[in-house]
Amino acid sequence: MGRPLTPMLAAPVDEVPEGPDITHEPKWDGWRAIAFRGDDGVYLQSRAGRNLTTYFPDVTRAIRSLPTGVVLDGELIVWERGRLNFAQLQRRVTAGRGLLRVARECPAHYVLFDLLADGGEVILDLPLSQRRARLERLLVDAPPQLALTPQTTDMRQVSDWLLHWTVATGIEGVVSKRLGGRYEPGRRGWWKYRTQITTEAIVGGVTGNLRGPDTLLLGRYDRRGRLRYTGRTHPLGADQRAELGGMLSPLRPLQRRGGTVVHPWPQPLPASWSGQLDRPEPLPYVQVEPAVVVEIEADVAFEHQRWRHRVRYIRTRPDVSTYDVPLLLGEEEGYFGEP
Structure with missing residues (x-):
């Protein structure tokens, strides 16, 4: 053979x-x-x-x-x-x-x-x-x-x-x-x-533009209170882009002693964060205020505390606080969501 x-x-x-x-x-x-x-x-x-x-x-x-x-x-x-x-x-x-x-x-x-x-x-x-x-x-x-x-x-x-x-x-x-x-x-x-699970994540950035995003870049807090990147959605539909475009806000830097607090993720997003063997180019994106919680559908494959495959956006969750979103993958029992 x-x-x-x-x-x-x-x-x-x-x-x-x-x-x-x-x-x-x-x-x-x-x-x-x-x-x-x-x-x-x-x-x-x-x-x-x-x-x-x-x-x-x-x-x-x-x-x-x-x-x-x-x-x-x-x-x-x-x-x-x-x-x-x-x-x-x-x-x-x-x-x-x-x-x-x-x-x-x-x-x-x-x-x-x-x-x-x-x-x-x-x-x-x-x-x-x-x-x-x-x-x-x-x-x-x-x-x-x-x-x-x-x-x-x-x-x-x-x-x-x-x-x-x-x-x-x-x-x-x-x-x-x-x-x-x-x-x-x-x-x-x-x-x-x-197997697909339904869970929540925080929008920390988008590709495309703020008023009509193409995809969402998602995060969760770790135990130290840092927002960590966890994955990216599939491309959004026209209705989804319009809905989210009215809810997302530009990043509002806060002035503190020693300088300005910036977004917790680098710009552009490193190619290694994609989790793929054949790494793509670094990903430029628009940083947003991490205040919007979305419900997503994901599979159970993850590495480096990120979803390895793209997730599917379902809807926004205005009733859920960012601090009620499960912790970073692997840091909280039941962190996968519900099958």
């Missing part, structure tokens, strides 16, 4: 599909990776086809214990303090000479959900149920860094994952697959349902 290999993908859905031939797995918050166990060692490929091998010596060491001719599909994750930590994955790329120390302090795991080749035999055309059975046998005596993802056809189990695992551990949702389905590289033949 040649590389790079485009992995099979999942299409987003608004509810978890059901049926006698459908099985479900947790959607892990990590990096998708295909592993090739060849005669000359191990090669780890990202979803985009990049070589991740050198960043995960702990995982490649574990894969070397498997027979040659094996090709695996799964998710690279780091588990820290009872929760998935996506930021620790990105540390692998930037650690440089400290990589081995990072790997020792925060070891990674490879959560496996598919087997694409077994002993040199390409098995893409076998049904998922048979590929899963072979994968289970392959991992019987595997090192603990190689974990088999849970799988179930029981919707009660799925509900438990969505209600408890997502908020508590950072599982993003559920991936659903047909038990009789073949593996089709590049095709969105699976389904993914992301």
Whole structure:
């Protein structure tokens, strides 16, 4: 099997599909990776086809214990303090000479959900149920860094994952697959349902202009009373821009001993705050008085105490004080909001 290999993908859905031939797995918050166990060692490929091998010596060491001719599909994750930590994955790329120390302090795991080749035999055309059975046998005596993802056809189990695992551990949702389905590289033949939560945040800035903002830049206070950046909304609709444009105010600096109190976020917003592996350019924005609370819908994926994906604006909350908004992500029990 040649590389790079485009992995099979999942299409987003608004509810978890059901049926006698459908099985479900947790959607892990990590990096998708295909592993090739060849005669000359191990090669780890990202979803985009990049070589991740050198960043995960702990995982490649574990894969070397498997027979040659094996090709695996799964998710690279780091588990820290009872929760998935996506930021620790990105540390692998930037650690440089400290990589081995990072790997020792925060070891990674490879959560496996598919087997694409077994002993040199390409098995893409076998049904998922048979590929899963072979994968289970392959991992019987595997090192603990190689974990088999849970799988179930029981919707009660799925509900438990969505209600408890997502908020508590950072599982993003559920991936659903047909038990009789073949593996089709590049095709969105699976389904993914992301858990969404409704919560509040404070508007600290906008892109576009103050009277018709394109997107909102959101924040929350930490325990020291500092307003910290936590994420950005999807583009706003025309009615939403008009509604918010009448409520937002320019920043009002306060004169204090030693100078002027300025906005708590830098201008422009640093590119690294986006949380993406391929960092965009720094983001110029309009700073606003942090006095407007908005209700948003977000998923449970976050890093560096920020939502990693853009959130959806729902409405303003004039009835909620900025000091009643939950604290910075991770600093208050129940900080994710309500599923």
